[in-house]
Amino acid sequence: MSEPLLKVCNLDVSFRSRGGETHAVRNVSFDVGVGEIIGIVGESGSGKSVSCRAILGLLPESASVSGRIEYSDQNLLGLDTEGLRRIRGRDVSMVFQNPASHLDPLMAIGAQVSEPLIHHQDASPTQALDAAIERLREVQLEHPEQRVNSYPHELSGGMKQRVMIAAAIACGPGLLLADEPTTALDVTVQARILELLKSLNEQHYLSVVLVSHDLAVVAQVCDRVLVMRHGEIVESGDTKQVIYSPQHPYTQQLIESQPSRMTIRPPVATDTDTLLDVSNIDVEFASPGGGTMRALNDVSLILRQGESLGVVGESGSGKSTLARVVMGLVKPKSGDVKLRGQSILQKRNRLDLSVCRKVQMVFQNPYDSLNPRYSVYETIAEPLERHKLVPATKLDERVAELMGLVELDSSLASRKPAQLSGGQCQRVGIARALAMDPELLIADEITSALDVTIQAQIIALLNRLREERGLSVIFISHDLTLVRSFCDQVVVFQSGRIVESGAVSGVLEQPQKSYTQELLLSVPTL
Amino acid sequence: MFLKVGKRLGHILPVLLGISIVSFGLIQLTPGDPARMILGNKASVEAVEAVRERMGLNEPVLQQYGNYMLNLVQGDLGESLRYQQPVSELIMQFLPVTGFLALYVIVLTVPLTILLGILAARNRGRWIDQLIRMTSVLGMTMPVFWLAMLMLRIFSVELGWFPVSGFGTGFVGHLHHLFLPAVSVSIYLIPVLVRNLRAALLEEMNADYVVASRSKGLPEGYIFRRHILKNASLPTLNLFGVLITWLIGGTVIVELVYAIPGLGTLMFNAILGRDYSVIQGLTLFYAFSTVIITLVTDMLSALIDPRIEL
Numbered sequence: 001m002s003e004p005l006l007k008v009c010n011l012d013v014s015f016r017s018r019g020g021e022t023h024a025v026r027n028v029s030f031d032v033g034v035g036e037i038i039g040i041v042g043e044s045g046s047g048k049s050v051s052c053r054a055i056l057g058l059l060p061e062s063a064s065v066s067g068r069i070e071y072s073d074q075n076l077l078g079l080d081t082e083g084l085r086r087i088r089g090r091d092v093s094m095v096f097q098n099p100a101s102h103l104d105p106l107m108a109i110g111a112q113v114s115e116p117l118i119h120h121q122d123a124s125p126t127q128a129l130d131a132a133i134e135r136l137r138e139v140q141l142e143h144p145e146q147r148v149n150s151y152p153h154e155l156s157g158g159m160k161q162r163v164m165i166a167a168a169i170a171c172g173p174g175l176l177l178a179d180e181p182t183t184a185l186d187v188t189v190q191a192r193i194l195e196l197l198k199s200l201n202e203q204h205y206l207s208v209v210l211v212s213h214d215l216a217v218v219a220q221v222c223d224r225v226l227v228m229r230h231g232e233i234v235e236s237g238d239t240k241q242v243i244y245s246p247q248h249p250y251t252q253q254l255i256e257s258q259p260s261r262m263t264i265r266p267p268v269a270t271d272t273d274t275l276l277d278v279s280n281i282d283v284e285f286a287s288p289g290g291g292t293m294r295a296l297n298d299v300s301l302i303l304r305q306g307e308s309l310g311v312v313g314e315s316g317s318g319k320s321t322l323a324r325v326v327m328g329l330v331k332p333k334s335g336d337v338k339l340r341g342q343s344i345l346q347k348r349n350r351l352d353l354s355v356c357r358k359v360q361m362v363f364q365n366p367y368d369s370l371n372p373r374y375s376v377y378e379t380i381a382e383p384l385e386r387h388k389l390v391p392a393t394k395l396d397e398r399v400a401e402l403m404g405l406v407e408l409d410s411s412l413a414s415r416k417p418a419q420l421s422g423g424q425c426q427r428v429g430i431a432r433a434l435a436m437d438p439e440l441l442i443a444d445e446i447t448s449a450l451d452v453t454i455q456a457q458i459i460a461l462l463n464r465l466r467e468e469r470g471l472s473v474i475f476i477s478h479d480l481t482l483v484r485s486f487c488d489q490v491v492v493f494q495s496g497r498i499v500e501s502g503a504v505s506g507v508l509e510q511p512q513k514s515y516t517q518e519l520l521l522s523v524p525t526l
Numbered sequence: 527m528f529l530k531v532g533k534r535l536g537h538i539l540p541v542l543l544g545i546s547i548v549s550f551g552l553i554q555l556t557p558g559d560p561a562r563m564i565l566g567n568k569a570s571v572e573a574v575e576a577v578r579e580r581m582g583l584n585e586p587v588l589q590q591y592g593n594y595m596l597n598l599v600q601g602d603l604g605e606s607l608r609y610q611q612p613v614s615e616l617i618m619q620f621l622p623v624t625g626f627l628a629l630y631v632i633v634l635t636v637p638l639t640i641l642l643g644i645l646a647a648r649n650r651g652r653w654i655d656q657l658i659r660m661t662s663v664l665g666m667t668m669p670v671f672w673l674a675m676l677m678l679r680i681f682s683v684e685l686g687w688f689p690v691s692g693f694g695t696g697f698v699g700h701l702h703h704l705f706l707p708a709v710s711v712s713i714y715l716i717p718v719l720v721r722n723l724r725a726a727l728l729e730e731m732n733a734d735y736v737v738a739s740r741s742k743g744l745p746e747g748y749i750f751r752r753h754i755l756k757n758a759s760l761p762t763l764n765l766f767g768v769l770i771t772w773l774i775g776g777t778v779i780v781e782l783v784y785a786i787p788g789l790g791t792l793m794f795n796a797i798l799g800r801d802y803s804v805i806q807g808l809t810l811f812y813a814f815s816t817v818i819i820t821l822v823t824d825m826l827s828a829l830i831d832p833r834i835e836l
Binding site: 053056058081085086087088089090093094096098101102103104105106107115116119120151153164167168170 | 733734735737738739740741742743744745746748752753756757830831832833
C-alpha cells in the first residue's frame with residue numbers, strides 16, 4: 001500500500017470535568033489510505049465519535065488530546081486554530097449524525113453549501129452558488145436550481161443529509177469523516193446515502209471514515225473495520241475477516257446481537273381467539289397549511305391472543321398513529337377498534353379505563369418517557385396506586401415483583417432515570433406498562449435508541465414475557481430483521497395504508513409488493 | 527406577505543372590540559358620578575341631572591355602548607371634561623412626546639444591548655462578563671423612579687447639565703430635554719435584554735450547526751456574526767417587543783418625575799380628575815399600539831426566521 005493519507009498514532013483524549021478526568025479515547029492508532037473506506041464500529045460511549053472529532057480539532061475546550069494525527073505528512077495536532085481552519089472543509093471535512101440540527105435553520109441551503117467555497121477558494125458568492133448547485137446535483141438532490149433557496153425545514157431528513165454531504169465535499173477534500181451519517185434516517189434512505197458515499201469514493205477517490213454503531217452498515221461499504229470499546233480499539237482488520245472470524249469476545253458478542261443472527265424462537269400462539277380487531281380505520285389531521293392530511297387510510301388488521309404483530313414502514317407512514325388509535329389517544333374519523341369484541345370507541349370523548357388498562361404502551365426514547373424526578377419505584381408504583389390495583393400494604397411487594405419480571409435489580413429502586421442506562425430505563429418503561437396487567441403491549445420502536453447488544457437483551461425479555469404470560473404484542477419497528485426474528489404476523493405501511501400483510505415467513509421471505517421488496521433490499525445485513 | 531399582514535390586521539378587530547367593552551365598562555363600574563365630579567360637591571341636584579342628560583348617562587347601558595361604538599368607528603373618542611377638547615386631538619397632542627421618548631430609548635438601548643450581550647457571551651466567565659452581569663443586576667434592581675430622581679438631582683440641579691423638566695423646542699432641544707428620562711428607562715431595559723441575549727448567544731454557541739460550520743473551515747468571527755448572532759437574536763427580539771409595548775404605557779413614572787408632557791402625564795391627570803373619556807380613549811390607544819407592536823415584532827421575526835408563519 002502506498003503512503004497512507006491519514007495516520008493516527010497513539011491518540012489519547014480525556015475530558016476534564018468537576019468530577020475529575022474521564023479518559024474517552026486511549027492509545028488509538030489507525031491509518032486511512034487514499035481512496036479507502038474504513039469503518040469504526042462501537043456502542044455509545046466507545047469513543048468512536050470523539051476520535052473522529054479529534055482529527056479535526058472539533059472537541060470542546062475541556063478536552064486534552066495527545067498523540068499524533070498526520071494528514072499527508074502534516075501533524076494536525078500541532079496546528080493552531082488558523083492552520084486547522086485551512087484544513088477543515090478543504091482537505092478533511094465531516095458529516096454528522098443529525099442533519100436537522102447540523103444545518104443552520106435560518107440560512108438557505110445553497111448559501112450553506114457555498115460557504116466553504118467562499119472561504120477556502122475566494123469564490124464570489126455567485127460563483128460559489130453555481131458550484132453549490134453542481135455539488136447538490138452530484139449528491140443527487142433533485143432540482144438543485146430551485147432547491148438552493150430552500151431552508152432546511154423544507155427538506156426531508158434524507159435531503160438534509162445530502163445537503164450536508166454536498167457542503168462537506170464542496171472544496172473537493174481528500175478525506176470525509178462521516179459520523180453516524182445514516183442513523184437518523186429511514187432504512188431506504190440510509191441505503192441511498194450509503195450508495196452515494198460509495199459512489200463519491202469511487203468517482204473522486206475520496207477516502208472515507210465511516211463511524212457507526214451498526215456493524216451491518218459498516219460491513220456494506222467499508223474495506224476495513226475497527227471495533228472500539230471503552231475508548232480502545234479491540235479489533236481491526238479486513239471487514240470480511242472481522243465479521244466471519246471475530247477474535248475478540250466483544251466483537252463476537254456484537255455480531256451475535258445482530259437481529260439477523262439472533263436465535264430467538266417466538267412462542268407459537270395456540271389460542272386463536274381474536275384479541276384486537278381494527279376495521280377500516282381512517283384518521284385525518286389538520287395540516288399546517290390548511291386542509292387535512294390523511295394519516296391512516298382504510299386500515300384493518302386482526303391480532304390474535306398471544307400473537308406478535310410487526311408493524312413496519314418508513315417514518316410518517318402511520319405506524320405510530322395506529323398505536324395511538326389503539327390506545328384510544330386519537331379518535332379515528334371512521335372505522336372501529338374492538339378489543340375482545342368490545343368497541344373501545346363507544347364512549348364519547350371519555351376513555352373507558354377498564355379497556356385502557358388492557359392496552360399498554362412502551363415508547364421509543366427510554367429517557368424521555370420517564371419522569372426525570374421520579375425514582376424507579378415511584379414510576380412503577382404510580383399506576384398501581386392511581387388505579388388502586390393493589391392494597392397499600394402489598395405495594396412494595398408488587399413493585400419488587402414487577403422489577404424482577406423485567407430483570408431489574410431491586411437495588412435500583414431508588415434511582416432516578418439519569419442514574420440509569422438506556423437499557424435499564426427501557427426495562428422500567430416495560431415494568432410500568434406491565435403494572436396494569438395488560439393483555440396487549442404496544443412497543444413503539446422500543447429498541448431503536450439502544451445499542452445493539454442491549455437491543456438483543458430487551459428483545460429476549462419481551463420474548464420471555466410473551467412465553468410466560470401469553471402477552472400479545474404490537475411491535476412497531478423500522479428494522480425488518482428485528483421484526484423477522486420476533487414477530488408472527490407483519491403489516492407493511494406506506495403513506496397511511498397497509499400495502500402488504502400476513503405471516504412473517506410469507507411476507508418477508510416472498511414479498512409481493514415492490515415497496516416491501518425495496519424495504520427488504522435496503523436493510524443492511526451481515 | 528401583504529395578504530398575511532392584512533389577515534393579521536383582521537384578527538385585531540375582535541381584540542379591539544373586547545377592549546372597547548372593557549374600557550366602556552370603566553365608566554359604568556367605577557364608583558362616583560362623573561357628572562358630580564365635573565361640577566363638584568356644591569352643585570345642585572338639578573345641575574348634575576342636566577349634565578348627566580347631556581352626557582347620555584341616563585340612557586340604557588346598551589344604548590350608551592351603541593352610541594360609544596358609533597362614535598368610535600368615526601374616530602370620535604369623546605370629549606375630555608377637563609380640557610374641553612376631543613380626546614383624539616388630545617392624544618395626538620401628547621403622543622409625539624412619548625413617541626420621541628420611546629424612540630430615544632430604543633436608539634440608546636439596541637446598540638448597547640448588542641454590544642454588551644456579545645461582549646459578555648464571548649468572554650464567558652472572565653472578568654468582563656462578571657462585570658457586565660453584576661452591573662446588570664444593579665441596573666435591574668434600582669427602581670426607575672428613584673434612579674430618575676437621583677439623576678435629576680445630580681445632573682440637573684447640582685451640575686446643571688440638563689434641564690429639570692419639559693420637552694424643549696426643536697430636535698436638539700428635545701434630545702437635550704429627554705436625555706435623562708431616556709437614560710433612566712434604558713438603564714432598566716438594557717440589563718434585562720443583555721441577560722436575555724447573553725443566554726441566547728451562549729446556547730447557540732453550543733449548537734450543532736456551529737460545530738458543523740467549524741468543520742467546514744469557516745472563520746470564528748464569521749460563524750459568530752452570520753450564524754450564532756442571527757439565531758440568538760430571535761428570543762431577544764421578542765422580549766424587546768414586549769418591553770416596547772410596556773414602554774408606551776409604562777413611561778408614566780419617568781414622565782412625572784421629569785415633568786414631561788407625554789401620554790403618561792395625560793393618563794395620570796385623567797385618572798386623578800376622573801376624566802373618563804380620556805381614560806377610555808387612552809386605554810383603547812394603548813391596546814391598539816400593543817397589538818401593532820406585537821404585529822411588527824412578529825413580522826421582523828418572520829423576516830429573520832423562515833420557519834415562522836405570520
